[in-house]
Amino acid sequence: NAGVTQTPKFQVLKTGQSMTLQCAQDMNHEYMSWYRQDPGMGLRLIHYSVGAGITDQGEVPNGYNVSRSTTEDFPLRLLSAAPSQTSVYFCASSYISLQNTEAFFGQGTRLTVV
């Protein structure tokens, strides 16, 4: 079972460069999210989607764009990388049924901006 697949695993960018972090899930989940993980701060929500064509901002959206053209894919775009975006990025997909929900996470992308 592939689950949630993120690429790349590691990336180094120069300040001002742009790039796209890829995320794909094969569980047919409607809900997908992007988080960043920084030391001592847990995971903070960047953007999320409740279905194809629908996205919304999370807690820390500035400097990032997302789109959701298919149920499977939810790419995260850094428009002009800054050192403050050095972090570990996690993509998650979730199901919600009645009063039950669970999120599944990718392995993460470790991004360094120099």
Place this chain on the structure above:
Amino acid sequence: GDSVTQMEGPVTLSEEAFLTINCTYTATGYPSLFWYVQYPGEGLQLLLKATKADDKGSNKGFEATYRKETTSFHLEKGSVQVSDSAVYFCALSDYSNTGKLIFGQGTTLQVKP
């Protein structure tokens, strides 16, 4: 807004010691509560969950009980192993039907032989 607070780490224990990691939350309504574990170099894995008050989640010897009266979801294990060394995150999911999770800051556990 909703929030989750975990005890500060790191926590260092000897093998076979008893573990408690405190987690309290603030939320409107009745959220679902989760503990996720992150082993070194890996993503997050669901450890256990509880969806309503007084539910007890359990997995791999870990337990946590959803306490609505104290808004808590403390993680416990009776006898830790070196292989339990990891970062533990408490999280909640509200009923906004968005799949969003709100995380605590994480607690690093190191178990020494």
